[in-house]
Structures are given as C-alpha cells and as structure tokens.
Amino acid sequence: MSGMPPSLAPAAKPGAKPATRRVAESRDQADRARLDAAMRGFISDFGPEAAVYMEACLHCGQCAEACQFYVETGDPKYTPIWKIEPFKQAYSREMGPFAPFFRAFGLTPKVTLGELEGWQELLYDSCNMCGRCSLVCPAGIDIADLVEKARHGMFEAGLVPGDYLGALAGKEQETGNPFGISREDVRRALLEIGRSHGVEMHVDEPRAAVVPTVSSIDLKMYPASIAATARVLNHVGASWSFRTDGFDADNVSLTAGDRTGQRLVTEAIVDAATRCGAEVLIMPECGHSYTEMRWEAANTVGHALPFRVLHMSEYLAECLDAGRLKLRPVTPDPEGRGVTFHDPCQLSRRSGRSDAPRKVMAALGLDLHELADHGADSWCCGGGGGVALINRARPLRDKAFAIKRRQVADTGAGTVIVSCTGCRQTFEHGFKDAGGETGVGSLLDLVAGQLEEDGKTP
Amino acid sequence: MTLLDFARGPALYWSTLIMVCGLVWRLAGVALLPFRPDRSAAGPQSRGRVRGALGTIVSRSLPRRTFLARTFATVVVGYAMHLGLLIILLGGAPHILLVAQATGLSWPSLPKGVVALASAVTLVTLVFVLVRRCTHPVLRLLSNFDDFLSIVLTLVPVATGILLAEETVLPYRTLLTWHILSVEAMMIWLPFGKLSHVVFVFAGRAVSGAKLGKRGATT
Ligand code: SF4
Ligand code: SF4
Numbered sequence: 001m002s003g004m005p006p007s008l009a010p011a012a013k014p015g016a017k018p019a020t021r022r023v024a025e026s027r028d029q030a031d032r033a034r035l036d037a038a039m040r041g042f043i044s045d046f047g048p049e050a051a052v053y054m055e056a057c058l059h060c061g062q063c064a065e066a067c068q069f070y071v072e073t074g075d076p077k078y079t080p081i082w083k084i085e086p087f088k089q090a091y092s093r094e095m096g097p098f099a100p101f102f103r104a105f106g107l108t109p110k111v112t113l114g115e116l117e118g119w120q121e122l123l124y125d126s127c128n129m130c131g132r133c134s135l136v137c138p139a140g141i142d143i144a145d146l147v148e149k150a151r152h153g154m155f156e157a158g159l160v161p162g163d164y165l166g167a168l169a170g171k172e173q174e175t176g177n178p179f180g181i182s183r184e185d186v187r188r189a190l191l192e193i194g195r196s197h198g199v200e201m202h203v204d205e206p207r208a209a210v211v212p213t214v215s216s217i218d219l220k221m222y223p224a225s226i227a228a229t230a231r232v233l234n235h236v237g238a239s240w241s242f243r244t245d246g247f248d249a250d251n252v253s254l255t256a257g258d259r260t261g262q263r264l265v266t267e268a269i270v271d272a273a274t275r276c277g278a279e280v281l282i283m284p285e286c287g288h289s290y291t292e293m294r295w296e297a298a299n300t301v302g303h304a305l306p307f308r309v310l311h312m313s314e315y316l317a318e319c320l321d322a323g324r325l326k327l328r329p330v331t332p333d334p335e336g337r338g339v340t341f342h343d344p345c346q347l348s349r350r351s352g353r354s355d356a357p358r359k360v361m362a363a364l365g366l367d368l369h370e371l372a373d374h375g376a377d378s379w380c381c382g383g384g385g386g387v388a389l390i391n392r393a394r395p396l397r398d399k400a401f402a403i404k405r406r407q408v409a410d411t412g413a414g415t416v417i418v419s420c421t422g423c424r425q426t427f428e429h430g431f432k433d434a435g436g437e438t439g440v441g442s443l444l445d446l447v448a449g450q451l452e453e454d455g456k457t458p
Numbered sequence: 459m460t461l462l463d464f465a466r467g468p469a470l471y472w473s474t475l476i477m478v479c480g481l482v483w484r485l486a487g488v489a490l491l492p493f494r495p496d497r498s499a500a501g502p503q504s505r506g507r508v509r510g511a512l513g514t515i516v517s518r519s520l521p522r523r524t525f526l527a528r529t530f531a532t533v534v535v536g537y538a539m540h541l542g543l544l545i546i547l548l549g550g551a552p553h554i555l556l557v558a559q560a561t562g563l564s565w566p567s568l569p570k571g572v573v574a575l576a577s578a579v580t581l582v583t584l585v586f587v588l589v590r591r592c593t594h595p596v597l598r599l600l601s602n603f604d605d606f607l608s609i610v611l612t613l614v615p616v617a618t619g620i621l622l623a624e625e626t627v628l629p630y631r632t633l634l635t636w637h638i639l640s641v642e643a644m645m646i647w648l649p650f651g652k653l654s655h656v657v658f659v660f661a662g663r664a665v666s667g668a669k670l671g672k673r674g675a676t677t
Binding site: 045046047048049051052053054055056057058059060061062064065066070071074076077079081082096097098101107134135136137138139140141142294295296297298299302303304305308309349350351352353355373375376377 | 483484486487488489490491492493494495496497498499501502503514518519522524525528529532536594595596597598599600601602603604605650652654655658659661662663664665666667669670673674675676677
C-alpha cells in the first residue's frame with residue numbers, strides 16, 4: 001500500500017535533497033516501543049475537543065464524498081475518517097472512557113506496527129489537511145485536526161515518508177529551515193533578489209513595524225514573489241524588514257508531524273518579530289504556515305502575540321481599505337477569457353478569509369470567473385499538507401488534481417490566480433503533467449506589477 | 459412477577475439507570491480532560507466561540523449544497539429515519555400516555571395513520587441502512603459490530619411497535635412485553651456504542667463550531 005513502484009516514481013527534482021529516508025528507516029526501536037511512541041504522540045495534546053471527535057463518528061461515510069482522494073479514485077480506503085482508524089481503535093481500547101469494556105469484550109482489535117506502516121500512505125500521501133471533510137461531517141468532527149494529531153504519532157514512530165517530507169523536516173529541525181540555508185546565505189539571497197529585481201530590500205533592520213516571512217520554496221523557485229513583497233511594502237510606505245533570525249514560513253515540520261521542529265520554527269518567528277517591535281507579521285502566500293502562525297502560535301508560545309498575523313492577501317486587502325495601496329487595473333486579455341481563482345484551503349475554508357483575495361482582485365479589475373466550488377467549498381489542489389513534498393505521491397496527487405482541472409476548464413478562464421506557493425507549485429505540475437495550457441499566476445506578483453507609483457510605472 | 463411486570467418495573471429502572479450513568483460517564487470522560495485555553499486573536503469576522511458552537515449545532519443538520527449531489531441518499535435516508543422516530547416517539551398516543559403517567563406532562567397525539575406511516579417509513583429506511591452498510595464500499599469498510607447492533611436494536615422496537623399498533627392476531631401482552639424489553643435493550647446499549655450519537659453529534663458540532671466560529675470561518 002505504501003510507495004509507488006520505482007517505475008512509476010517521478011524523477012527527482014533538481015536541487016532537492018537526495019532520498020535519504022533517514023527519518024523513516026534509520027530507527028530500530030522495538031515495535032512495541034514505536035507503537036507506544038505513536039500513541040503518545042497522538043494524544044500528547046489531546047483535550048476534550050479531540051476526545052469528543054473520537055467518540056462522535058457515525059460511520060455515515062459522508063466525509064468520503066468531500067475528499068478529492070476518494071472522489072477521484074473511488075477507493076474507499078481514502079475515506080477521511082478511515083485515515084485515522086488505527087489511532088481511533090487504539091484510543092477506544094486504551095484511553096477512551098470505556099477502554100476496559102472494549103478490551104474485555106475484544107470490541108476493538110489491538111493495533112500493530114505493521115498496520116501503522118500500512119497507514120503511512122493514508123495519513124501522508126492522501127491527506128491535504130484541507131478540512132473539506134470536516135465541513136460535511138454531521139458530527140462536526142474536524143478530521144483534518146485528527147490527521148494532524150495522527151501525524152504526530154507517525155512521526156514519533158519514525159513513520160514519516162522520507163522523500164522529501166521527512167528529509168526536509170529533519171533539515172528544518174536541525175537548521176531552522178527545510179533547505180538548511182544559513183542565516184548569512186538567506187541575507188545574501190534576499191539582498192541579491194533586491195538588486196536583480198531593482199527593488200529596495202530591507203533585511204534585519206533593528207526596528208520594523210511590518211515583518212514579512214519567507215517561504216524557502218519562494219527563495220528557491222519564485223524569487224520574483226519575494227521581490228514583489230518588497231515592492232508592495234515599499235509602495236505602501238511601511239517601515240518593514242525581513243528577519244533572517246526568524247523567517248522560515250514553510251514549517252514543513254508541521255505537516256510532517258514533528259512537534260519539536262514545528263515549535264522551533266514558530267518560536268523563532270515570534271521572537272524575531274517581537275524583537276524588532278513588529279505590529280504586523282505577514283505570512284507569505286503559503287497555507288499551512290499561515291494557519292500555524294495565525295491560530296496556533298499563541299498557544300505554542302503560551303501568550304497572546306504582541307503583533308497581528310496576516311496572510312499576504314489579508315494585508316493587501318487592508319492596505320486597499322486604508323487607501324495606501326493604489327493599483328492600476330490590469331489590461332484585459334485579448335481573448336477575453338478572464339481569470340479564475342483557487343482558494344487556498346487554509347485561508348478560505350479554515351480561516352474564513354475568502355473575502356480578502358477577492359477584494360484585491362476586484363481592485364485589479366480582473367474579470368473573475370468563479371469555480372463551481374469556491375470559497376469555503378473549494379476543493380484542495382491536492383498538494384496541501386505536505387503532499388506536494390512527497391515524491392512518490394505525485395501520480396496520486398495528479399489524480400486528485402483532476403477535479404480542480406475540470407472545474408478550471410469549466411470556467412473557460414485562461415489563467416488561475418493562486419495565493420499560496422504550495423498551490424502554485426501543484427497547479428504548475430498538475431497542468432504540466434496533464435499537458436494543459438492554462439496559466440498560473442500569483443496574486444501578489446500581479447499586484448506588484450500594477451502598483452500605481454506617483455508619476456512612474458514600476 | 460410476570461415478564462411484563464419485570465419489563466415495566468425493575469428492567470425499566472435499571473436500563474434507565476445504565477443509560478444515564480453510562481452517558482454521564484462517557485461525557486465526563488472526555489469533558490474532564492485538561493482543557494487548553496486558546497490564546498489566538500479572534501478573526502475579523504469572528505462570531506465568537508459560543509455563537510459558533512450553537513450555530514453549528516443547528517446548521518450542521520442542514521446539508522450544504524456543494525456536497526448534496528454526492529451525499530443525497532445518505533441525507534434523505536437520515537432525515538426520513540430520524541423524523542420518523544421523532545414522530546413515533548412524540549406523536550404516538552401510547553408514548554404520550556407513558557410520559558403523562560411518569561411526569562404529568564401531556565400533549566395531543568398525532569392521528570394514528572400519520573404515526574403508522576412514520577413507522578413504516580422508519581422501518582423501511584432502517585432495513586435500507588442495514589443493506590447499504592453491507593453493500594456500499596465505503597460503508598462496508600467503516601462498519602463494525604457496533605454499527606449493526608445499533609441498527610438492529612433500533613429496528614426491533616420499531617417492528618414490535620408496529621405489530622402492537624396494528625392489533626394483529628399475535629397476543630397483545632406478549633408483544634407489549636417484547637416491545638418494552640427491546641426498547642430497554644436499546645437503552646442499555648446506547649451509552650456504549652454509536653447510539654450515543656444522540657449526545658455526541660451535538661458535542662462534536664459544538665466543539666468544531668466554537669473553534670471555527672472564533673476564526674470567523676464557515677462552520
Ligand atoms: S482533510 Fe482534505 S484531503 Fe484530508 S481527508 Fe479531509 S478532505 Fe481529504
Ligand atoms: S462524515 Fe463524520 S460521522 Fe460520517 S463517517 Fe465521516 S467522520 Fe464519521
């Protein structure tokens with residue numbers, strides 16, 4: 001069940017780390033110890049909420065119908081709540097209010113390490129933690145949240161897929177970012193991006209009201225988006241600065257299930273922003289890292305954050321409202337096909353801010369053709385939750401992406417606008433793998449190209 | 459003491475006790491876990507935790523349009539079965555009489571034909587649910603002993619109730635005895651298995667509704 005045959009596995013991406021598999025296979029804990037570790041990881045932050053979820057499932061199967069992996073493959077094993085089945089069983093058997101009763105009557109079988117190994121594909125390759133299933137569940141079970149907890153367990157048992165998710169998370173825990181780039185190199189890279197794009201760059205200023213974080217993926221693959229960030233912040237006249245002592249917006253550890261790494265990344269950002277007196281922390285166009293900073297960081301560090309956390313599109317929308325961001329409308333494309341917009345799950349569904357990117361698109365005068373399912377109902381692109389970082393998952397991801405591809409085609413739009421780097425990559429790969437011709441554009445990049453500078457065009 | 463006396467007396471007492479205590483135990487088992495306060499700042503469109511929780515308890519009963527094309531059968535069957543049970547319980551004259559005797563509260567009953575129709579619909583949907591659990595690939599994978607037991611334990615009281623109401627040739631007292639005993643069996647199983655969803659679906663909705671309501675997200 002786990003792993004694609006080598007013949008199906010896509011070629012390694014240039015520049016990516018070699019397939020070390022060190023997280024998944026180098027530990028030789030006894031099975032029992034690993035199982036225990038898995039369960040401890042799963043329940044480590046178990047409160048009444050998660051426990052209620054464990055008790056509430058009706059086995060009605062509706063969550064399957066909300067999940068792109070089931071809908072596109074028809075394979076029942078991709079039923080969302082099934083993805084946490086071993087953990088659910090172990091919970092009722094070992095920890096639930098009726099645990100002795102379940103044990104005595106043998107109502108739930110004992111979970112084995114082999115089972116957990118088999119579940120790796122279900123918990124990692126085929127879950128974006130997108131929360132679409134959480135929205136359909138009549139019992140209100142936040143399955144995405146349970147998957148995150150189950151991944152904590154899988155990490156503790158050494159069962160994270162190595163290529164590349166586990167490897168990247170390992171690097172992140174070790175060095176503070178998934179590619180192991182040193183602070184000095186980050187600084188150099190940022191300044192170089194400023195130079196080559198002709199934009200004034202602020203790095204490691206001692207005081208800054210606005211601190212944008214950086215996705216290492218942007219740093220490697222979309223430097224123009226980093227230049228766009230600088231351009232926009234200069235335009236709105238913010239006192240701002242990147243901080244190399246806390247910049248890694250990716251938080252790959254979060255999707256891998258590594259709580260230690262997750263905490264390290266989060267604390268570094270909070271500390272850096274606090275140190276320079278930030279009022280606003282901007283998360284770049286990146287989904288899960290936004291959720292982490294916006295909704296979890298305060299709990300991780302144990303106090304309310306001294307600054308506000310905004311997704312890039314929320315920040316843009318605020319600047320528009322305040323009249324600080326002035327945009328020229330885009331020139332309509334000659335074919336008049338317009339654009340469509342892909343809602344990043346974490347911003348639109350999980351955080352209720354589908355309005356922010358739309359406000360920005362309206363200001364750009366874009367001819368927006370909405371997808372059949374948009375806003376909170378939008379389907380995940382299939383790459384979220386670290387799935388885009390699992391090498392062997394690409395064929396499955398492409399399958400899940402098919403639903404998005406169809407909905408995009410139905411709008412007739414020539415370009416899909418995205419506001420998340422992860423989505424952007426998934427769309428680019430998905431369209432490429434399917435041989436499509438639809439363009440993919442970043443909302444931020446678009447904005448940066450339409451800034452109305454006094455007397456000059458950027 | 460006849461079996462009917464037993465069913466109406468000690469069996470009723472004990473099954474009620476087991477149901478209530480079991481539910482309280484199960485609820486306490488989750489509610490007493492250490493609660494972690496949420497320190498994040500509320501979203502700009504936040505509805506607050508309480509309104510989020512209460513709103514979701516209601517709104518999650520209504521299907522979301524985007525899912526309906528794929529969940530139609532489940533939704534229709536679910537509605538039919540639950541409404542049917544509600545009509546039987548609250549509209550059937552003997553049930554109202556029982557409540558009146560126990561508490562003094564009373565309300566007008568529904569016409570016998572309506573209750574009969576509701577019973578028939580409930581019975582048919584329960585059988586359908588049972589069959590579907592054995593045939594639908596997702597439901598087959600998910601279903602366990604508890605699921606089947608819970609359906610059967612609901613089905614038997616409905617079936618015996620119909621036989622009672624229709625005044626068949628079967629001896630009335632025997633039927634009544636088995637009807638009451640089957641209800642009691644259901645009550646005893648309720649806190650342990652998935653029948654406890656009478657409480658936990660609402661708890662689940664409240665919990666996720668509070669979280670997402672604070673954020674200002676759709677719940
Ligand atoms: S969170 Fe998304 S990807 Fe994961 S099971 Fe639910 S619907 Fe499927
Ligand atoms: S939709 Fe909710 S209640 Fe139904 S099977 Fe999925 S998790 Fe369980």
